[in-house]
Each structure stands twice: as C-alpha cells, then as structure tokens.
Amino acid sequence: MESVSKNPSHSLSEDRNHSFKSLLNQIVQDRGLDFRQYHQGLIKRKIAMRMRSHKVESYAGYGRLLTKSPEEFDKLLEELCINVSEFFRDKEVWITVKYLLENLIKQKKIRNDRSLRIWSAGCANGEEPYSLAILLQEILRTEPWAFELELAASDIDKKALLAAQAGAYPKENLKNVEDRYLKNYFITLADGRFQVKDAIKAMVKFLRLDLIRDDSIREADVVVCRNVFIYFNRSLQEQLLMKFYRSLKAGGYLVMGKAEILLTEAEEIFKEVDSNARIYQKKEA
Ligand SMILES: C[S@@+](CC[C@H](N)C(=O)[O-])C[C@H]1O[C@@H](n2cnc3c(N)ncnc32)[C@H](O)[C@@H]1O
Known part of the structure; x- marks a missing residue:
C-alpha cells in the first residue's frame, strides 16, 4: 500500500489516486503514450494484473519497477493497448x-x-x-x-x-x-x-x-x-x-x-x- 500522507485531510484513496496519476504521467514521459483520458477502471485493471504478476502492491513501487525494467514496460504497454481483433469482426x-x-x-x-x-x-x-x-x-x-x-x-x-x-x-x-x-x-x-x-x-x-x-x-x-x-x-x-x-x-x-x-x-x-x-x-x- 502507498504510505499515508502526513496531511491528515488526505485519505488513503486520495494518495493512491495521486500515485496512479503519477504512474500515468511516467508512461507519458518515458514512452510518449498517454492513457490519462482512457477509461480509468479498465486501465487500473490492466495495471493491477501486471502488478500482481510481480507481487507489487503500490503504484509507486510498480513505477520504480518500470524504471528498472524496460521489458516490463513493454509488457505493460502490450497489455494496455489491447490488440484483440479478427478478420471481418462482426x-x-x-x-x-x-x-x-x-x-x-x-x-x-x-x-x-x-x-x-x-x-x-x-x-x-x-x-x-x-x-x-x-x-x-x-x-x-x-x-x-x-x-x-x-x-x-x-x-x-x-x-x-x-x-x-x-x-x-x-x-x-x-x-x-x-x-x-x-x-x-x-x-x-x-x-x-x-x-x-x-x-x-x-x-x-x-x-x-x-x-x-x-x-x-x-x-x-x-x-x-x-x-x-x-x-x-x-x-x-x-x-x-x-x-x-x-x-x-x-x-x-x-x-x-x-x-x-x-x-x-x-x-x-x-x-x-x-x-x-x-x-x-x-x-x-
Ligand atoms: C481492440 S483493438 C481494435 C482493432 C480493430 N479496429 C477491430 O475493431 O478489431 C484497439 C486498438 O486501438 C489501438 N489504440 C489504442 N489507443 C490508441 C491511440 N491513442 N492511437 C492509436 N491507436 C490506439 C490499440 O493499440 C489497439 O490496437
């Protein structure tokens, strides 16, 4: 979990939202892909899957992992882009x-x-x-x-x-x-x-x-x-x-x-x- 802010008016979920936003900013800065205006529920689910596979519990921790591991960054982007398709779909x-x-x-x-x-x-x-x-x-x-x-x-x-x-x-x-x-x-x-x-x-x-x-x-x-x-x-x-x-x-x-x-x-x-x-x-x- 993210550390709780010293400011008592900050709730845990506000902190978590803040670090989620920071993670999305990191993706923009490092890879030039902007998911900040995508459906956040979907993006959170995809990121959570990657975090679980590394047993990382906080967005900040996962951000650090992305900095260290370009391979994980690639995997995350693959997950976020969702390339499912087929010929003559529908x-x-x-x-x-x-x-x-x-x-x-x-x-x-x-x-x-x-x-x-x-x-x-x-x-x-x-x-x-x-x-x-x-x-x-x-x-x-x-x-x-x-x-x-x-x-x-x-x-x-x-x-x-x-x-x-x-x-x-x-x-x-x-x-x-x-x-x-x-x-x-x-x-x-x-x-x-x-x-x-x-x-x-x-x-x-x-x-x-x-x-x-x-x-x-x-x-x-x-x-x-x-x-x-x-x-x-x-x-x-x-x-x-x-x-x-x-x-x-x-x-x-x-x-x-x-x-x-x-x-x-x-x-x-x-x-x-x-x-x-x-x-x-x-x-x-
Ligand atoms: C589910 S696929 C759709 C494929 C195909 N159009 C179909 O209907 O089967 C969605 C595609 O949108 C692409 N995509 C998502 N955000 C995009 C963006 N900002 N610019 C260009 N392509 C994007 C993804 O990489 C993914 O390949």
Missing part, C-alpha cells in the same frame, strides 16, 4: 461495408474521380485493413476500375504494426473468412497459420500514429475506427470525432464499432447511415 457489419464501398466506387466512376482513400484507425494486428483490402479486390473483380487506392492503417502499438506487416494469423482469427476468400487471398504456412498474400499486403500502408496526439490523415473517403472509442473517456471521444470530421471529405463515411454509439453532440456533424452497422456520414458544412 460479420454482418461487413455486408453493409461492402455495399457502401460498391456504391462509393460506382459514384466515383460516374464523377470520373479516380482516387479512393480509406483509413483504418486503430488497426491492431492488421485484420481490419486486410478485410477491407479483400473486399476491395472482390468489388473490383465485378466492377473493374483504374484508380489510385490509398488504404492507410494506423495504430499506436509498434508491436501490433509489425505483426500486421507480417500478416500471419492463427485459424481462430479467420473464423469469419469465407472459404473462397481463404483460398484466394491467403497461403497456409508450415505452422498451420494463414498469411495474407502479397497482393493484399501491397494494398495496405501501415503507419504508427497516436490518435490523440498526432495529425490525422486528410481527405479520406472512409474512416474505419472500430473498437477504439470504447477505451476513451467522453472528452477524448469528442476530440477524436472532431479529428475524424476534419479528416473526412464532405460526404465521407465513418464506420464505428458495434458497441460504439455516436455522442449526441456529434449528431450535428454526422448523419446516421446505418444504425446497426454504426455507419455515419459527414454532413456538409
């Missing part, structure tokens, strides 16, 4: 996403607009942007179109980005992948994992980007940011929605996660397109 949503992309491409053809920019923000190990790449390949088979595609995929977590670039996954991450997609877009590795083919890999550009601190991608037709908002508090969600608003072209689309609902304040700038798939469209200014 399968039914992707039927709508495919339909949306088909329509977007049809409209662009009519306007003779030959660019398509999609941003998968918070892409974890790459399953989401590769799912998008597969859908685009499928659409282009029936709707050939010579165009310039930019499919950017970003995450804060370097390790996840390396895994994404390698593009090899265990079978359980592919349970929503149709057999014909599996056959056409993956190769089976000797260890039983599945790797996306080079043609799919070549469509995606991975980059490290902190959604809170860094500039966003501009002039996007579609931003897919799923299962990332859930970790942020309300004010951070607001900031991020504004960021995506600025990021999107007029009439561009924002795809959020199944469990994520647009803040009421954002209804002035985004129009709901599909409530089930959580797809929103940027309103004209």
